[in-house]
Amino acid sequence: MRRLSALGTAAIAAGLAVAMSAPATGATTRAASAPPSPTPSPQAAAASADRLVASGPERLHRSPKDTIVRRGVTRGAGGLQYVAYERTYAGLPVVGGDFVVATDASGRVLSTSVAQNRTLSVSTTPKLTAERAAAIARGRLAKVTGVSQPRLTVLAEGSGRLVYETVVDGSYRQRPSRLHVLVDAASGKVVQQWDEVQDADDDRSYYHGGSQNPTSINSTQSGTTYTMRDSTRPGISCANQSGTVYSGTDDVWGNASGTNLETACVDAMRAAAAESDMVRAWLERNGLNGNGSGWPMRVGLNQANAFWNGSYANFGRNNAGTRQATPTDVVAHELGHGIFQTTPGGSSGGNEKGGLNESTGDIFGALTEWYLREPRVGEQFSGTTALINYDPPDYLVGEEVDLVGSGPIRDMTNPSAKGHPNCYSSSVPSMEVHAAAGVQNHWFYLLAEGSNANDAANGRPNSPTCNGATVTGVGVQKAGRIFMETLNLKTSTWTHSLARRASLQAVLNLVVVGKATCTDFTRTRDAWNAVNVPAAANEPTTCS
Known part of the structure; x- marks a missing residue:
């Protein structure tokens, strides 16, 4: 697997709580391997597949209302490449309208895999309300914990069937379920359903x-x-x-x-x-x-x-x-x-x-908790008094494991609560790395949630700022995207000021591709100012 040359060969140990000795690592002897497969060219595969799609072959069953979108290129054995596409019909997603174009390593088209067998031609005006479709879908599970907003979708069945797709979270016979239910938008009949939880195991966590x-x-x-x-x-x-x-x-x-x-x-x-x-x-x-x-x-x-x-x-x-x-x-x-x-x-x-680096680990920990969004409190189960354990989303680090008997290891909302700095100073660069994580952690929290989230019961408390300013957040998902693009601009000589400059450039890059706005630029800078990280030379100053 290709790796960035900057990685080098030394293994770097990065611990969770306090400084520790790294396990010894060293060079390993690699056995001789078979000659490598041809190096695939995803760009050539995508270009060839796009040309095929644009030529409108009959086997793709493309209608005048279809829009075809390429979703990605996947490598296979021996240099094979698979270019995946999805389609919409009159702006609606099509279930069963996706297809794959297979190429060799050079991008030469070898075959196609198309499930749809007729050109779509269907009305996109529903007779059933979304509320009624949700109620029908809800009835498919015995215990329901959540129901998504029904989404109008075209099912590639014959010349097409207009349906509502609803995702129902819950359980069936004490097994977890995330059930997708397709309800005919004219008759209310359930025409398909499938569970994301396939043959759920009784794995005890x-x-x-x-x-x-x-x-x-x-x-x-x-x-x-x-x-x-x-x-x-x-x-x-x-x-x-x-x-x-x-x-x-x-x-x-x-x-x-x-x-x-x-x-x-x-x-x-x-x-x-x-x-x-x-x-x-x-x-x-x-x-x-x-x-x-x-x-x-x-x-x-x-x-x-x-x-x-x-x-x-x-x-x-x-x-x-x-x-x-x-x-x-x-x-x-x-x-x-x-x-x-x-x-x-x-x-x-x-x-x-x-x-x-330590702060990066904390940020990905918080992002993953918020992505999972497990329940915040235990619940009584099947008439017993046993509580169900979960790790609900927040901006605390290691609160569930209670590593050293003093609760969370770090607190991203107010690092000083665990003896770590909220604000940048000249002492931070030489500080023990786990403590020094506090500054960027605090920045990330302010970027995601702002200083006045006022939702401590759900893991989002108010947070102090070092300059006394009120900061507005952009939301945890967008904050994560900005941080990821900041890491993609990382250099080997990485400092808080360089991270600040890179994050502002990252937002501008995201603005160009439609993934962020100039408001996000301002809020990113406000969050850095709120933790006293000084501006770097030549950092962007305006969203232009």
Whole structure:
């Protein structure tokens, strides 16, 4: 896999809570491999496939009201490439209207895969109300926790059928469900439904439902053996301290105990999957490493800590020995160091950069919690008094694991509450890196939520500013996007002022492509001013 040259060969250990010794790493001997496959050219594949689509071949069944949108290029074996397309009809998404064009490494078209078999011709005016469609969809699950706004959609069935697509969250026979229901927009008949939770396993986590509400993780089956390797997110796996990936003859993992290591892996896999999905959906990054993949994880480290060593994340337990260090934000924090490492400029550098690296882990932990949005409080389940454990979204770090017996490790909303700086000063560049994370953490919170969010009960309290100004946020998803594009401008000599300058340039780049506004530019600068980070030379001063 191609890596940025700035990474070098040294493994950098980045810990969660306090400075620690890094596990020794060194060069490894690689076995001789087979000759490499031809190097694919995604650009050539996309250009060739686009020409094919533009030529309007009959097998694509394109109507005058269709709009075809290319969604991406995926690599296959031996240099094969697959160019995926979706279509809309009169502005409405088409279920079953997508197709794939396959090419070789040079972009030569080899074949197409098209499910739609007729050209669409259908009215887009519904007879059924959206409210009625939602009520029909809600009735498909016994226990409902949420119903999406119904979305008018065209089903590529015959010449087309107008339907409402509604997503119903809940459970069926005590198994989680995220059910997509298609209701005919004329008759009210349910014409299709499918569950995102396929054959939900009875996997017992500690932080994602506990013993009373089993969760589900993706594993890999080979013959009669299942392993803790995510079958849909390459590279993500969970192993013991020797690196042996957990395996079994069934696909049921863990027992919901805070001391059980297989349970720790359930938590770690769940969090890593969420972070991988978040960076794709929110930040438009191709997997955790930017090349479609993630990293291995290990559990059972016999210390109150967790760390990233340049190749994998390793997780220990709390001081009391009652919980493993695998809640969502801790897992996403360590894998966030991998993201920092695989963006330009790498992770090597001075002490100030180390503090920014630690903050990056905290930011990805918060983003992942807010992407998952698990329940904030335990709930009574099936008439028992047992509470279901979750890791709800907030801007605290490690509050669920209680690593050293004093609650959260860091507080992004008010770093000084944990003895870390809210504001930049000349002492920050030489400060212990976990403490120095406070400044950028505080900036990110102000950028996302502002200084007067006034929603402490839901993890968004008011936050002090260093200049006394009131700051308005842009929302956590957009703040994450700005931060990701800032990391994509990172250099090997990274400082708070350079991060400030890069973030302002990142917003301008996003404005050009329609992903941000000039208001976002102003709010990004306001947040830096509110934590006293000085302007860098030649930083943008206006949104132009």
